[in-house]
Amino acid sequence: MQGDETQHVVLGRLTSPHGVKGWLKVYSYTSPAQGIFDYPMWMLSMRGQRQSRRLLEARPQGKGLVVRLEGIDTRELAEQWAGAEVAVAKTALPELDSGEYYWHQLEGLEVETRDGVKLGRVDHLFETGANDVLVVRPFEGSLDDRERLLPFLPDDVIVQVDLADRSMIVDWDPSF
Template sequence: MSEQAERIELDDHVVLGKLTSPYGIKGWLKVYSHTSPMDGILEYPVWVLRQGNALTRHRLVQGRRHGKGLVALLEGVDGREGAERMAGAEILLPKATLPELPRGDYYWHELEGLTVVTRDEEVLGRVLYLFETGANDVMVVKGDPDGEPPAVDDRERLLPFLPDDVIIDVDLASGIMTVDWDPTF
């Protein structure tokens, strides 16, 4: 059974995926997962769902791969009409429940918002978000000359996330990522 999530601090959560559409007539939903591997999202037994400003908790009853995607059945979501009401909800998870990563590995949400500086301490901006490509992950870094600290310009740059090549150091405590990158590029 679902219960209303009380006093959930959204800053303490990360978006793991989204419920996209109903699947069948028994309350199943198609799931778009941000996890890698894709079905890693199914390892979490309780999901916090956000639809607009509404937050609810649902226990994952069952989930599985289906074709190129995933489908899931959540407690409290009955029949196709129930699934239709849940379609579009974001799947949130408390950051504290994420497994600890090996040294040098990072969750994307940890990198978003970091200040990106060159080896020469020129500020390129902040990491807005990351995305996958076939070869490597890419960071979108946006400069703000009026920001704190001020960036060299207001450009948006796409930097490959290549540790020990482009990414020299990530210091989560100080909020700074050092990169080997020419600011004119």
């Protein structure tokens, strides 16, 4: 199971049924939110259960999004999948330009300063109005036991990202 999970990336979650014909509301983590509609095969995961479902129809609905998935054609079936995570195969993600990264690629990278001071590992990222923020948590061998929030600003704070080496070099004062 672990090996299979590493082949997928979570792009959103199903929240609740919509209507009586099996439609579900979906909360998308993609930007723009409707980008989740670009993937025809979804891996649904909930309570240890995983199923692959084809996306049949999708549309904006009010301020949210709704979808109809293959094999879910009643409100009762939709209720069973409310709360499920929606993932797609990493191989289905489009190639990015040089210097662009998916968040899942940055998670787990060791972060150190230009001077070789180890600050920790990227635990996760979150979005703010101005820029994305890296949450860097300490690990054995890092400078101290402080969690740090670093703005993801390429060519300013982020000096180098090496996905093959699983490392990131930052221009950051370790006292912050």
